[in-house]
Structures are given as C-alpha cells and as structure tokens.
Amino acid sequence: MSTNKETTPVNVDAYLGLNKYEVDEGNPHIELAPNPDMAQFMELVRVCPAGLYRVSPDGQQSADFAGCLECGTCRIVAQGGAVAVWRFPAAMMGIEYRYG
Amino acid sequence: MADFDAIVIGSGCAGPVAAHELAARGKSVLVVERGNYCGAKNVSGGRLYTHALADVFPDFLEDAPLERRVVRERISMLAPESGVMVEFTDEQMRRPGVESYTVLRAKFDPWLASKAEAAGAEYINGIPVEKLLKTGDRVTGVKAGDDEITAEVVLLCDGVNSLLAEQAVGAPRPARSSVAVGVKQVIELPERVISDRVACADGEGAAWLFMGDPTHGRVGGGFLYTNKESISIGIVATVADMVDSDVAIPQMLEDFKNHPAVAPVIAGGTVVEHSGHLVAEGGYDAMPALVGDGVMLAGESAMMCLNAGYTVRGMDLAIAAGMHAGRSAADALDAGDTSAAGLAGYVKALDGSFVMNDLRTLRHFPDFMEHTPRMFGTYPDMAAQMMRKVFLVDGSGMKPMRKVMWPMIKKVGLLNLARDARKGMKAV
Ligand SMILES: Cc1cc2nc3c(=O)[nH]c(=O)nc-3n(C[C@H](O)[C@H](O)[C@H](O)COP(=O)(O)OP(=O)(O)OC[C@H]3O[C@@H](n4cnc5c(N)ncnc54)[C@H](O)[C@@H]3O)c2cc1C
Ligand code: SF4
Numbered sequence: 117m118s119t120n121k122e123t124t125p126v127n128v129d130a131y132l133g134l135n136k137y138e139v140d141e142g143n144p145h146i147e148l149a150p151n152p153d154m155a156q157f158m159e160l161v162r163v164c165p166a167g168l169y170r171v172s173p174d175g176q177q178s179a180d181f182a183g184c185l186e187c188g189t190c191r192i193v194a195q196g197g198a199v200a201v202w203r204f205p206a207a208m209m210g211i212e213y214r215y216g
Numbered sequence: 217m218a219d220f221d222a223i224v225i226g227s228g229c230a231g232p233v234a235a236h237e238l239a240a241r242g243k244s245v246l247v248v249e250r251g252n253y254c255g256a257k258n259v260s261g262g263r264l265y266t267h268a269l270a271d272v273f274p275d276f277l278e279d280a281p282l283e284r285r286v287v288r289e290r291i292s293m294l295a296p297e298s299g300v301m302v303e304f305t306d307e308q309m310r311r312p313g314v315e316s317y318t319v320l321r322a323k324f325d326p327w328l329a330s331k332a333e334a335a336g337a338e339y340i341n342g343i344p345v346e347k348l349l350k351t352g353d354r355v356t357g358v359k360a361g362d363d364e365i366t367a368e369v370v371l372l373c374d375g376v377n378s379l380l381a382e383q384a385v386g387a388p389r390p391a392r393s394s395v396a397v398g399v400k401q402v403i404e405l406p407e408r409v410i411s412d413r414v415a416c417a418d419g420e421g422a423a424w425l426f427m428g429d430p431t432h433g434r435v436g437g438g439f440l441y442t443n444k445e446s447i448s449i450g451i452v453a454t455v456a457d458m459v460d461s462d463v464a465i466p467q468m469l470e471d472f473k474n475h476p477a478v479a480p481v482i483a484g485g486t487v488v489e490h491s492g493h494l495v496a497e498g499g500y501d502a503m504p505a506l507v508g509d510g511v512m513l514a515g516e517s518a519m520m521c522l523n524a525g526y527t528v529r530g531m532d533l534a535i536a537a538g539m540h541a542g543r544s545a546a547d548a549l550d551a552g553d554t555s556a557a558g559l560a561g562y563v564k565a566l567d568g569s570f571v572m573n574d575l576r577t578l579r580h581f582p583d584f585m586e587h588t589p590r591m592f593g594t595y596p597d598m599a600a601q602m603m604r605k606v607f608l609v610d611g612s613g614m615k616p617m618r619k620v621m622w623p624m625i626k627k628v629g630l631l632n633l634a635r636d637a638r639k640g641m642k643a644v
Contacts, residue, residue: 123463126470131401131490138252159459165399165492167466185492186257188377189397192390192455192494204250204344204379207361212256215402215446215489216321 128167132183140209144181145202146190152177152198160198163189186211220246221549223358223367224337225345225380227254228325229531230515230538231373232332233272237542239335243549246367247329247337248360250344255325258375259400259493261439261448261528263423264324265316268536268570273331281327282317283443284421285310288414291526292477294429294438295600299477318421318441318448319531320402345374348383348511354555355384355510369510369545369554373538376496376516384511387504387518392456393586394498396436396523399469400450403485407445413481414442425526428596430472432463435585435592437525438472440481447482449473452495452528454586496530497523500579506566507559514541520571522578524644525585533571540565577644584643588636590628595636598624 157177160169165187169179184205191202204210224235227249238245251257263286269276287309292301308314333339340360349357349364357366372384376395381387407418414422421442430438436453451468458465472478496502496519503519506512514520515534522529544562548554566572585591605620625633 123467123471124474126467128466128490131466131487134488135490162461162464163397163455163458165397165465166490167464185490186377187397187492188494189395189455189492191377192392192395193459195389203346207344208252208342210257211491212252213259213322213489213491215448216255216258216260216323216325216491 126167129183132166135183136212136214137182138209138212139182140206143206145205145210146179146181146184146199147201148179149198149200156194156198159193160190163193165189184211218357218366218368220244220365220367222246222369222371222545223248223365224371224373225358226372226374226517227251227329227332227339228258228321228373228375228515229328229534230541231371232325232328232337233535233538234371234373234514234542234545235332235337236272236335237539238546239332239337241543241546243546245332245337246340246365247332248340248343248345248358249329250342252342253326254329254341255322258321258325259398259491260319260321260531261400261441261450262319262321262531263316263441263527264319265529265532267313268532268539270313272535272539279327281323282319284318284416284419286316286318286423287416287420288422290422290424292424292426293596293599294426294475294477295597296429297476298600298604299475300596300599300603301477316423318423318443320443320446320448345380348380350383353509355508368549369512369559371541371545372511372513372517373515373534374517376494376519376521378517381504381513381517385505385508385513390496390498390502390519392459393454393582394496394502394519396452396454396495396497397458397465398450398452398493398495399465400448400491400493401469401473401487402443402446402448402489402491403482404446404488405482405485409484410442410445410447416442423527426472426478427525427592429475431468431592432461432471433589433593434458434461435589437592438478439528440478446488447485449478449482452523454497456586495523495528496521497582499582500575502582503575506563507556509555512541512545512559512562514538520575522574524578524581529574533574536569536571537566540569580643584639588639590632590636594628598628
C-alpha cells in the first residue's frame, strides 16, 4: 500500500481546543507506570485519538491527560503495562461532547 | 428491602430504553449516568436504523432529534490519489421500518432519556458507578460517589468501555482484536450546501463509507455522514492492527480529510468538535454472559455491535436489547426471582430477536476482516488502477483490458483472489 504521499501534519491540540472539558486539575484519571516500555508506549502514540501520548526527538515520553476523550483505547492496549491506572474522571469532570 | 427494583447503569441507547420499559411496568428504577447530561460522553458515526426505536416509541418521528434521513448509500474504495465509488439509492429507504437517520448523540441521548424520565425513571447524572455491590456471587447494588444504593436487579448498559462487566459476569477486558478505535470530527456547513454536495433534498442525506487509503491499508475504514447543518467524518480502525501502523490515528483523519475525493465535500466547513470512542467489533464470539445473579448486560457492554464493513450497527441493537432486558427484568421482578435463572427470559427473548440473529449471521466477519488485509490495501488500489485504464485517455493508444488487468491479478495471485472472494461470501 502506498503511504508515501505528502501529508499536512495534524495539529491535534488545536482540535482538542474546540472541545468542552471540565478539567480536574492535579487529579488525572489515567496514571502511567514508572518507566513505561518504549515499544508499548509507541503503540499508545499510534492509537490515542487525541494524540496525548508523545515522544520527543530525544526520546522523552510524555502524556498530558487534560485533553483525554475517555475512549479507553489505551486501557485496552496497555492496562497492566504502560498504563498503571485507568478510571473514569471524578464526578462532573472530563469531556463534555456537545455534538457526539 | 432494596432501595429500588432496578438500577440501570448508563444512559446511552440501551439504558434509557430498559429504564422506560421497567418504569412503564410500574417498577421503581434509578438510572446512574456518568455524563453531566446524557450523551456528554458518547460518540457514534452515526446512522440509526429506526426499526428498533419504532418498536418502543412508534411516534418517534414527532419529536426525536434526528438529523437527515439517509437516502444515499455510498461506498468508496480510495487509493492515495483516486477513488472508486458505488452509490445505491432506493425509494424503499423512505419506507417506515426501513428508514434510517443520522444522529448526533449529544442531542439524541437526552431525548431518549427524557422518555424514560417521563415514564417515571429517576436519574442521577454526573457520577460514575465505581463498582458493584455483591453478596457472594449475587449483585445487590452499586457504589457511586459516597453512596451505596441497592436494587433487586442491576442492568449494565455502560457501553463498550465497561469497567464493570468483569465484576458483573467475569468478562475480561476486551481483546485488541475485538475493538476498534474511532476518531471523529463534526464539521459545520450551511444546510443547503450539504444537501447540494451530496445531491439530496434538505432533510435527506448520505451515509458514506470508505476503504483503503483512509486507514493507509490498515483494517478499518473512513466514514462520512451528513447531519442537518454539519458533517460527521471519521476513521474506525481495529486496535490490534492499528498498534503498529506507520501513521497515528489523528494524522489518518487529517489525511482522509485532505483526500481529493473527500476534501471538496467538507471544503469551507468549520471543525467544531474532535471526538474519540471505542467500537465493539468482535461480534458474536466476543460476547460475555448476558445475565448473572441480580445482573444483566445490554448493548455494547456485552459487545452487541456489528461492523460489517459497509455499515456499523450498534445503536439499533442496543435499543432492542434494552427493550428486551427491561421487559424481562420486569417479568423476573413480578415472579420474585432475579437470579440468573429468573432472568433467563432475557437471553431467550434476545436469542429470538434480530439482535442475535444478525450477530450470528455475521459471526465470521470480524475474522475475515482481520485476516484479509488485501481488502484494505491491494483491492482498493486495483480498483483504482482499473478505472484509470478505463477512463484516462492520453492518446498513447488503448490496450485490451485483459492485458491491463493481468499483471495486477498476477501480483495478488489468482488463487488468493478466489480464496478471498470465497471467504468474503462465506463471512456475509
Ligand atoms: C465512531 C463510531 C461510529 C459508530 N457508528 C455507528 C452507526 O453509524 N450506527 C450505529 O448504529 N452504531 C454506530 N456506532 C456504535 C454505537 O454508537 C454503539 O453501539 C451504541 O452507542 C451502544 O449503545 P449502548 O447503550 O450499549 O452504549 P453507549 O451508547 O456507549 O452508552 C453507555 C453509557 O453508559 C455511561 N457509562 C459508562 N460507564 C458508566 C459508569 N461506570 N457509571 C455511569 N455511567 C456509565 C456512558 O457515559 C454512556 O452514556 C458507532 C460507534 C463509534 C464509536
Ligand atoms: S482514553 Fe483515549 S483519549 Fe484518553 S488517553 Fe487513552 S487513548 Fe487517549
């Protein structure tokens, strides 16, 4: 399958900025395991529809869950591995879809 | 005595219908929904086949917030620079019982919930159920926030990402091959512009699925549905295959939107929301037990969803399952037995309905999709190549079709082609 065509890099943060969230500051509902396995972390980079799992050019892993869409995909892929805890945000918190 | 006859967890598609049926039979029902309003956490493509809704609410057309009636079914096979489309339109698509409509869940789900409330169901919104209360093997209620609330029967209508199914009936977290990840955007455009772009009257529109380039050859596809004043566009990709894709899924959606067959349809529109959600697609063989002592599962919490490639159906299945679950729960409450044996009427009713019939019919489809990657890369490419030879004329002289197609067929192998076709026919 040919995939080597020119693409416009997606600015997913700009899209997430259009969403409505009640952000639970300092109380993320997903917690990463210490030193996640890089191969598994890369899987999360590919599947997260919000693009929240990131690896910097020097190999630093990061994930800011404030923009989480609460889909559960990272739970399916990595709970018990790179993802140590996956729960729903606390009462009244998280994404609020206005269209869905 | 328990606090309620029944507690329903989740108010998406299955939950409110189950609650409605129970309340209509005079049962006390509490619905606990983690969204601050119903629909706040929910995403679908989405097109709703209305037959199941009509069984519960025959007058739904009077006030249901539906977007457009689908009168054009389109399937496109995309290669990076080209697309081959098949379109089907039929007067039958306007027939009651066959009609399908596009919906936006943040509008549709509150309406469905209002029906349950009108019938007498009580609602708590904004609080997730953290765990089930159990006495031995029997589910006796729920813990939500600081409250412990008991019921004779608890209905799990909490959808595909159920954190409770394991505790309820021992269903493990779904396998990567049993779920797909969906990413979607809603793009606003004027009503008339949308109608014109899909050649429909206002109030009517298209359901459009895409294979091949949208997922860069991965198992899955793209979708585009027309709403009244917006377009829903997205990608659904099987998690097991997506984990080693060379392109991340948000980029896939961006590329799909820029594809020459798609870009003009959404041109000038304004993105107003970016969403993500899982879709159950493991089918019949991925389903857990539907009842346990004091507990029932309806909808995608029990993996009731059909991904047939040309259409995704979960909402009509969830609505029908919610109806049967609610009615059977009411029967069990009347009989004073909400053990697994007492709730078995639900399993039987569902088994005799289209829900299990259709899940059984497409039982081998998930396996077919997973093991026929050519469906998502090679074949869309071949279709495009063939069309190029047919339609592009540059004066260099025509070649006979068999000469054009033979090298392509040879590349795949005649045997593989025949095998895939046979597998495909058997799977549907
Ligand atoms: C991208 C995409 C496209 C789709 N396209 C289509 C389509 O075109 N047509 C179609 O028919 N189907 C489609 N589907 C599938 C369809 O959306 C689902 O099958 C359907 O919504 C399932 O209904 P449900 O009631 O089982 O679950 P849901 O509608 O998901 O409802 C579950 C509810 O439970 C709540 N909940 C979850 N956990 C808790 C908890 N612990 N406590 C309290 N509340 C909780 C949630 O907030 C939610 O409101 C699509 C799905 C996706 C993701
Ligand atoms: S739940 Fe979904 S959106 Fe949130 S971090 Fe996990 S994969 Fe990303």
